[in-house]
Amino acid sequence: MEKYKVFFQPQGESIEVFKGTTVMQAMRDIGIDFDFPCGGEKKCGKCRVRILGEIQLACFTEVHSDMAVETFSVHATHHKTLLSVAERAVEIEPHITKKYVAVKKPSLGEHQSEWKHFIDAVYESTATDHTATDRQIPILQKLPQMLRANSYQLTAVTQGSEVLDIEAADTTKLLLGMAFDIGTTTIVGYLVDLYTGRELCVVSTINPQVKFGADVITRSNYAAGQENDFKLMHDVLMKAMNQLIAEATEKSAVSSEAIYVVTVVGNTCMHHLFLGLTPQYISKAPYIPTISQAIEINAANFSIAMNKSGKILVLPNIAGFVGADTVGVLLATEMKKYADIKLMIDIGTNGEIALGSKDRLFTCSAAAGPAFEGAQISSGMRGAVGAIDHIIFGEKLEYSVIGGGRPQGLCGSGLLDGVAGLVQLGMIDKRGRFLSPEKITNPKAAVFKRNIIEHHGEKAFLLVDHPSTSHGNLICITQKDIRELQVAKGAIAAGIKILIEKYGIKTEDITEVLLAGAFGNYLNPSSACRIGLIPKELEGKIKMVGNAAGTGAKIALLSATEYKEADAIAAFVEFIELASDPNFSTIFARSTYFSC
Amino acid sequence: MEKYKVFFQPQGESIEVFKGTTVMQAMRDIGIDFDFPCGGEKKCGKCRVRILGEIQLACFTEVHSDMAVETFSVHATHHKTLLSVAERAVEIEPHITKKYVAVKKPSLGEHQSEWKHFIDAVYESTATDHTATDRQIPILQKLPQMLRANSYQLTAVTQGSEVLDIEAADTTKLLLGMAFDIGTTTIVGYLVDLYTGRELCVVSTINPQVKFGADVITRSNYAAGQENDFKLMHDVLMKAMNQLIAEATEKSAVSSEAIYVVTVVGNTCMHHLFLGLTPQYISKAPYIPTISQAIEINAANFSIAMNKSGKILVLPNIAGFVGADTVGVLLATEMKKYADIKLMIDIGTNGEIALGSKDRLFTCSAAAGPAFEGAQISSGMRGAVGAIDHIIFGEKLEYSVIGGGRPQGLCGSGLLDGVAGLVQLGMIDKRGRFLSPEKITNPKAAVFKRNIIEHHGEKAFLLVDHPSTSHGNLICITQKDIRELQVAKGAIAAGIKILIEKYGIKTEDITEVLLAGAFGNYLNPSSACRIGLIPKELEGKIKMVGNAAGTGAKIALLSATEYKEADAIAAFVEFIELASDPNFSTIFARSTYFSC
Numbered sequence A, B: 001m002e003k004y005k006v007f008f009q010p011q012g013e014s015i016e017v018f019k020g021t022t023v024m025q026a027m028r029d030i031g032i033d034f035d036f037p038c039g040g041e042k043k044c045g046k047c048r049v050r051i052l053g054e055i056q057l058a059c060f061t062e063v064h065s066d067m068a069v070e071t072f073s074v075h076a077t078h079h080k081t082l083l084s085v086a087e088r089a090v091e092i093e094p095h096i097t098k099k100y101v102a103v104k105k106p107s108l109g110e111h112q113s114e115w116k117h118f119i120d121a122v123y124e125s126t127a128t129d130h131t132a133t134d135r136q137i138p139i140l141q142k143l144p145q146m147l148r149a150n151s152y153q154l155t156a157v158t159q160g161s162e163v164l165d166i167e168a169a170d171t172t173k174l175l176l177g178m179a180f181d182i183g184t185t186t187i188v189g190y191l192v193d194l195y196t197g198r199e200l201c202v203v204s205t206i207n208p209q210v211k212f213g214a215d216v217i218t219r220s221n222y223a224a225g226q227e228n229d230f231k232l233m234h235d236v237l238m239k240a241m242n243q244l245i246a247e248a249t250e251k252s253a254v255s256s257e258a259i260y261v262v263t264v265v266g267n268t269c270m271h272h273l274f275l276g277l278t279p280q281y282i283s284k285a286p287y288i289p290t291i292s293q294a295i296e297i298n299a300a301n302f303s304i305a306m307n308k309s310g311k312i313l314v315l316p317n318i319a320g321f322v323g324a325d326t327v328g329v330l331l332a333t334e335m336k337k338y339a340d341i342k343l344m345i346d347i348g349t350n351g352e353i354a355l356g357s358k359d360r361l362f363t364c365s366a367a368a369g370p371a372f373e374g375a376q377i378s379s380g381m382r383g384a385v386g387a388i389d390h391i392i393f394g395e396k397l398e399y400s401v402i403g404g405g406r407p408q409g410l411c412g413s414g415l416l417d418g419v420a421g422l423v424q425l426g427m428i429d430k431r432g433r434f435l436s437p438e439k440i441t442n443p444k445a446a447v448f449k450r451n452i453i454e455h456h457g458e459k460a461f462l463l464v465d466h467p468s469t470s471h472g473n474l475i476c477i478t479q480k481d482i483r484e485l486q487v488a489k490g491a492i493a494a495g496i497k498i499l500i501e502k503y504g505i506k507t508e509d510i511t512e513v514l515l516a517g518a519f520g521n522y523l524n525p526s527s528a529c530r531i532g533l534i535p536k537e538l539e540g541k542i543k544m545v546g547n548a549a550g551t552g553a554k555i556a557l558l559s560a561t562e563y564k565e566a567d568a569i570a571a572f573v574e575f576i577e578l579a580s581d582p583n584f585s586t587i588f589a590r591s592t593y594f595s596c
Helices: A023-030 A114-123 A134-149 A208-212 A216-223 A229-251 A268-275 A324-333 A412-424 A443-451 A479-503 A517-522 A525-530 A536-541 A548-558 A560-572 A584-591 B023-030 B114-123 B134-149 B208-212 B216-223 B229-251 B268-275 B324-333 B412-424 B443-451 B479-503 B517-522 B525-530 B536-541 B548-558 B560-572 B584-591
Strands: A003-009 A013-018 A048-051 A054-057 A067-071 A097-102 A153-159 A162-168 A176-182 A186-193 A199-206 A259-266 A295-298 A311-314 A342-346 A350-356 A361-367 A387-393 A397-401 A452-455 A458-464 A475-478 A512-516 A542-546 B003-009 B013-018 B048-051 B054-057 B067-071 B097-102 B153-159 B162-168 B176-182 B186-193 B199-206 B259-266 B295-298 B311-314 B342-346 B350-356 B361-367 B387-393 B397-401 B452-455 B458-464 B475-478 B512-516 B542-546
Touching: A003 A023, A013 A023, A023 A067, A097 A114, A114 A134, A114 A153, A114 A162, A134 A162, A134 B295, A176 A229, A176 A268, A176 A324, A176 A548, A186 A229, A186 A548, A199 A208, A199 A229, A208 A216, A208 A229, A216 A229, A216 A268, A229 A268, A259 A268, A259 A324, A259 A548, A268 A311, A268 A324, A295 B134, A324 A342, A324 A350, A324 A512, A324 A542, A324 A548, A324 A560, A342 A479, A342 A517, A350 A479, A361 A479, A387 A412, A387 A458, A397 A458, A412 A458, A412 A475, A412 A479, A412 A517, A412 A525, A443 A452, A443 A458, A452 A475, A458 A479, A475 A479, A479 A584, A512 A517, A512 A536, A512 A548, A517 A542, A525 A536, A525 A542, A536 A542, A542 A548, A548 A560, B003 B023, B013 B023, B023 B067, B097 B114, B114 B134, B114 B153, B114 B162, B134 B162, B176 B229, B176 B268, B176 B324, B176 B548, B186 B229, B186 B548, B199 B208, B199 B229, B208 B216, B208 B229, B216 B229, B216 B268, B229 B268, B259 B268, B259 B324, B259 B548, B268 B311, B268 B324, B324 B342, B324 B350, B324 B512, B324 B542, B324 B548, B324 B560, B342 B479, B342 B517, B350 B479, B361 B479, B387 B412, B387 B458, B397 B458, B412 B458, B412 B475, B412 B479, B412 B517, B412 B525, B443 B452, B443 B458, B452 B475, B458 B479, B475 B479, B479 B584, B512 B517, B512 B536, B512 B548, B517 B542, B525 B536, B525 B542, B536 B542, B542 B548, B548 B560
Parallel strands: A003 A067, A176 A259, A259 A311, A342 A512, A512 A542, B003 B067, B176 B259, B259 B311, B342 B512, B512 B542
Antiparallel strands: A003 A013, A048 A054, A048 A067, A097 A153, A153 A162, A176 A186, A186 A199, A295 A311, A342 A350, A350 A361, A387 A397, A452 A458, A458 A475, B003 B013, B048 B054, B048 B067, B097 B153, B153 B162, B176 B186, B186 B199, B295 B311, B342 B350, B350 B361, B387 B397, B452 B458, B458 B475
């Protein structure tokens, strides 16, 4: 039977399937995370994909030739945040290990301590020097009794040459870890079995600090206010993380006592608040963090609900606005390992950009503002249920709504598609201004001319009229919305341009564009290139890497060597301060334009 | 003018003085710690010394030839415990150091953290890797503010490559330490300026644990009782140590916050109780400690009243009954450094004995029992005010009383002198039994025959009749008292014999006998040799080394290298378990005899 190749965008993955296989089946075979609300029963009509520019339903469409399939729907479980991603292989080498040992029972004439006998059994050698500090006192307090109560057999919990705890009986297979990605908006936690490497559960929650401000600048300012404001932000963060641990351990039917290692990534502000440090100095020139290097915390001295003998490992920062989350992305994507030059973009209120290879790696932060998050947009909203996340200008206007149902607003990826469509149809000029109907010449635009309306005294493009929305108000893209998007995309684009210039390469030399983070994974790459957010030359090289920051945290959790590599990455990366580039203003202004 | 040499015993020191100089002046010139109650005014008659076997007063006696002077009086300040001793030179190399640094003020375009700038300033290098843990979080919490408030100049408190704290302004000269010797009966603390090496103050107190039992066995048993009994003993110990710190810092007009390092020695039982570990397993076969190796404690995690960023360093043990105090003695006496073989005896309820040189070093514990402490002796008492501490059988019976005045009882060194005298005069046989008057043939004993009395149904030697004592009861040495002393001296003598045998040397090969501890420093060496506590062959080689355990703690406090040497000593020493020697019982029984 004949086989055809199906190529999926934006995943950049392909699979060979037998003739007549449905696209849905091909997607399932290749493991693409896609939402089939009716379970593939051909009832709901939600599994829309684009093939040869036409919208099709993946469940109906059969493969009868090689084809390219564009998936742009949002997985239902992804309506709040990006949880799991395709990940690279990691050799398991946990920070903390367990060993069940038989300790020599001492006899008269011996003078070596119980601790020495125990250590000799754990390390199978009498030579190694093992420090003892106050951390070992709780162990020493129970060691003699536990040896006698357990026939001199115990499980030792160790980290390198340090014994962290002892447990009665053989508990060697019970060794869990949790990786945290603390985002400004969302906290994601991955509960992982460190013995098998298996992910037991992924949990997420809104960062409760949002009540102190949506973005890091507001929170930094808040922290600078009253004496203990940043401590309060630290406390609510701890509470939220502990709730995630409770949720994950309950769902997985394990005890939080079995969690011995926690890794943490987050932007520099979240990083500082996690540690209980004020982030106030990060948001003031010269924007430097209080600390960047990796920090190892004894769980006994920190209020995370885990085994008190365990360790919390905080990945390093790079700069005030390039945090441990970016280090996580770089660890997950291994940009430092390869000879070919890659571009990484993690788009958010602060976009982090990295460019380089094993020879040199540049990074910068671009102050995009909140447009991509749907904030300060007339009909804007976060990428939650009810948000229009994708728009297609076909024979008529089509859009998809997260979670289905009537739309409530427009999230960043929807705004991106909308403006990209207006640019493509020649309905706005390169400065982003709506053209008057007579100047719109593209025949494909004819049908959309009537959507250009006056809204609260400014021009706007009507997306959904009031009878079709969930709240009865219309949803549109205003002239101001377009300007906001221009500022956002201009900041990112300028950052990319400056990095490319400083690196001394041509755009075409870039072999791959890695889009990290929630927004980067939901946006339509062609829209992003259309508006100039990403250089057009790179459209075919775009690859979504999911929540790579979280993946980095998970990799650092699974492997002590990879955790060390995070430190090496942070030390290797060269930080470029865009604001100190003399041409920044010019490049930024030019980058806000559209090339029509 | 002619000069003569005066040789002092038991100090083993000599000095050349001009003809006619008083012995008192010679003692003052050479720095012998001796009590002249009337200040040398020739009024009190207390400054007794022995010259050519005759008792003389040091203040009257002039030097008119070379002479040997035996000093056996007790310094008044020594009536409770041994505080200061002659010490060897130690190169100051404190564990914790301070440095006043100017930190680089960052400018725009820099991305290195404040911590990195600070570390670079402290270590004058950008290369070194400095770990950051939760211990640094309190520093990070105040670093940015303190940098800004102090023109980017701070004092860094460091231990090797770890920064422990930061202080505003230049506090580099304020760096104190305290060395503790936790004895079963007495706790001694030495407050030392780590910057100059100067000892500011010595303080001591009764170990409040005495209420839980006079000796370590009773305390171990107490600890094995209720759940938290050993914790209670830990708590009262902490309290007593903190009171000593308060006393020492108040006397020296310094703050306890200036104490950054504390070193601790003690026998294994005290060591465990200090750490909050139960000592109950030490007193049961096979008598092994829970831990022996050196322990470094972060002051923040321990209730010692010192700077919370400081360190508490606990010296290592050797065995269940050879503790960190013995390691302190070995560190102070440097037995491991020299080629010639020395014998060290620290006499107490448990006598610790060490024999050896740089080639090999043996140690053992001899269960002497409480006789040397004056316990379980009919007229026995501790070496406190009112105790007869020395007895001389001259033409009549002479004795000295601690603190002067009427005697109240007999302490260990007095008992030793008394029994030694009875042995020398042939009034008791080699088994320790009083001879009947007709069998006493020594003419010098004639005058003392009438002192042999019946007391509560057993034979006894009357020392002080009831009208001359402070309480109106007579003070005597009974047959049972002699037996108690025989057991005590037999244990020590057997230990010495077994070590010498195992070492494969002859007694004469020993070049020096070092007597450590309070009792060892008060006893009359010739009495000790007379009763066979110390081999007679070694009488001329005896040297008092004072409270060498405390000196060891102080040396370890002043020098990180010496502290490491303590670990090397503990690892080097070979522990000999006397009880497991098949000939122990025979040797012990024979050692209880007197060789008359």
